[in-house]
Amino acid sequence: xxxxxxxxxxxxxxxxxxxxxxxxxxxxxxxxGKGAALxxxxxxxxxxxxxxxxxxxxxxxxxxxxxSEFTAQYLYGQNDxxxxxxxxxxxxxxxxxxxxxxASRFLKEGLDCQLVVYNDNPxxxxxxxxxxxxxxxxxxxxxxxxxTNVQKPVKLETGAEILAxxxxxxxxxxxxxxxTGDYIERSKNPGS
Amino acid sequence: xxxxxxxxxxxxxxxxxxVALRQFFGHHGFLEVETPLLAKEVIPxxxxxxxxxxxxxxxxxxxxxxxxxxxxxxxxxxxxxxxVTRSFRGNERGPLHNPEFTIVEWYRVGDDMQTGMAxxxxxxxxxxxxxxxxxxxxGEAMRTHAAICPHSATVDQLNKxxxxxxxxxxxxxxxxDRDGFLNLLFALRVQPQIGCDEPEILYHYPASQAALxxxxxxxxxxxxxxxxxxxxxxxxxxxxxxELTDAAELRRRLNDVNRQREAAGxxxxxxxxxxxxAMDQGLxxxxxxxxGFDRLAxxxxxxxxxxxxxxxxxx
Numbered sequence: 082x083x084x085x086x087x088x089x090x091x092x093x094x095x096x097x098x099x100x101x102x103x104x105x106x107x108x109x110x111x112x113x114g115k116g117a118a119l120x121x122x123x124x125x126x127x128x129x130x131x132x133x134x135x136x137x138x139x140x141x142x143x144x145x146x147x148x149s150e151f152t153a154q155y156l157y158g159q160n161d162x163x164x165x166x167x168x169x170x171x172x173x174x175x176x177x178x179x180x181x182x183x184a185s186r187f188l189k190e191g192l193d194c195q196l197v198v199y200n201d202n203p204x205x206x207x208x209x210x211x212x213x214x215x216x217x218x219x220x221x222x223x224x225x226x227x228x229t230n231v232q233k234p235v236k237l238e239t240g241a242e243i244l245a246x247x248x249x250x251x252x253x254x255x256x257x258x259x260x261t262g263d264y265i266e267r268s269k270n271p272g273s
Numbered sequence: 274x275x276x277x278x279x280x281x282x283x284x285x286x287x288x289x290x291x292v293a294l295r296q297f298f299g300h301h302g303f304l305e306v307e308t309p310l311l312a313k314e315v316i317p318x319x320x321x322x323x324x325x326x327x328x329x330x331x332x333x334x335x336x337x338x339x340x341x342x343x344x345x346x347x348x349x350x351x352x353x354x355x356x357v358t359r360s361f362r363g364n365e366r367g368p369l370h371n372p373e374f375t376i377v378e379w380y381r382v383g384d385d386m387q388t389g390m391a392x393x394x395x396x397x398x399x400x401x402x403x404x405x406x407x408x409x410x411x412g413e414a415m416r417t418h419a420a421i422c423p424h425s426a427t428v429d430q431l432n433k434x435x436x437x438x439x440x441x442x443x444x445x446x447x448x449x450d451r452d453g454f455l456n457l458l459f460a461l462r463v464q465p466q467i468g469c470d471e472p473e474i475l476y477h478y479p480a481s482q483a484a485l486x487x488x489x490x491x492x493x494x495x496x497x498x499x500x501x502x503x504x505x506x507x508x509x510x511x512x513x514x515x516e517l518t519d520a521a522e523l524r525r526r527l528n529d530v531n532r533q534r535e536a537a538g539x540x541x542x543x544x545x546x547x548x549x550x551a552m553d554q555g556l557x558x559x560x561x562x563x564x565g566f567d568r569l570a571x572x573x574x575x576x577x578x579x580x581x582x583x584x585x586x587x588x
Binding site: 088109110111113114115117118137139140 | 502
């Protein structure tokens with residue numbers, strides 16, 4: 082297995098510790114002139130998303146992880162699992178509801194997502210930051226109320242419920258931030 | 274900028290800093306000298322790797338500082354010398370490190386730690402227009418920012434303090450590595466907070482980190498090194514000593530350095546017999562200091578990393 086020694090450490094490196102893949106999201110090289118070199122790293126657990134601090138000394142090394150990230154299209158969901166297809170190889174990957182997490186609320190068939198694969202197994206998926214989805218149901222728009230500060234729950238075509246301004250109607254297309262689940266703006270039908 | 278690292282404006286400011294630096298030394302009666310970059314001897318240090326080259330089957334090292342040869346010049350009768358040159362330290366790379374860098378080093382006979390610190394401060398004020406430096410002992414800095422006395426704390430207390438300050442210990446850290454723990458606390462929790470406004474000169478480092486400085490007793494009765502460092506905005510800019518003049522003591526320390534290098538799995542380095550012989554003949558009491566010119570230029574110009582302060586710093 083390939084390894085990275087401390088002098089190859091840099092931001093973005095994908096490594097594994099005890100069979101868990103991590104990405105080095107920060108690396109600070111600290112070395113007092115007369116003192117030992119220290120590599121202060123922040124490692125992001127690519128499966129759980131948590132971040133750990135680690136300190137290494139010169140000469141230590143970390144195992145490289147076979148992690149790849151590519152664009153994959155969401156195909157369909159079945160029995161608590163989600164199926165994606167690599168847009169280049171057409172290979173299909175199945176993820177559990179737990180692996181997809183919050184992202185599942187905004188998955189619509191055909192949506193291009195970023196899929197992370199470790200040792201040929203899919204481990205995480207990230208939808209685009211913004212998606213455009215149609216409102217499936219909401220209370221009728223309050224007449225004349227165009228204020229954006231009055232909000233009401235709306236149900237989107239993927240089943241997700243979010244808060245949107247009172248003037249929104251059934252059939253409207255909304256731009257939504259998938260990271261926060263926030264309404265951004267009313268949009269045109271992306272298909273039209 | 275992608276092509277050259279530093280912009281033409283930066284390089285022109287850097288050039289002005291160099292002119293001011295040479296004027297400063299000229300006004301203070303220093304002679305500029307030049308010494309070999311490539312030599313058969315180095316001064317072994319535990320944590321510095323001079324790059325090794327092989328010519329005609331004989332090893333030569335790129336110098337990690339011009340100290341060895343400049344001290345031989347002082348011993349040979351040059352009372353005040355300075356040099357602007359390149360130094361080389363393998364495996365040091367980051368926003369504040371580069372394996373090749375510009376160093377300014379000077380020695381003046383008759384100076385001790387106090388006059389040495391004063392000269393460094395004056396140089397930075399004159400050349401880089403810094404405000405007057407604050408002076409703090411290393412012990413005080415550690416007590417203020419890490420709540421521990423570096424001279425009297427046991428290694429267990431240092432270990433406990435590191436845990437309390439949420440420092441994750443590197444794997445394989447020896448439990449009795451006292452200087453290792455001091456280094457962790459200092460580098461990660463203390464140094465980043467030193468010299469935030471005006472430059473700060475720390476002095477009286479632990480005797481175990483004396484390197485080539487005399488060891489003396491401080492007013493609190495601890496054995497300390499007559500060694501000082503200037504730190505500005507958390508960045509180490511210069512390191513100086515009241516120079517050790519005792520050849521036998523230096524030989525003892527260098528042998529110890531080589532033992533520690535070998536214990537850590539790194540090769541020992543040749544003992545600089547030429548320097549020891551010169552010191553045997555007599556190195557007068559003097560203070561010497563080395564300053565990282567790229568770092569001073571970076572800080573003086575408010576740049577984020579060395580790469581922007583040097584020509585071709587991105588290559």
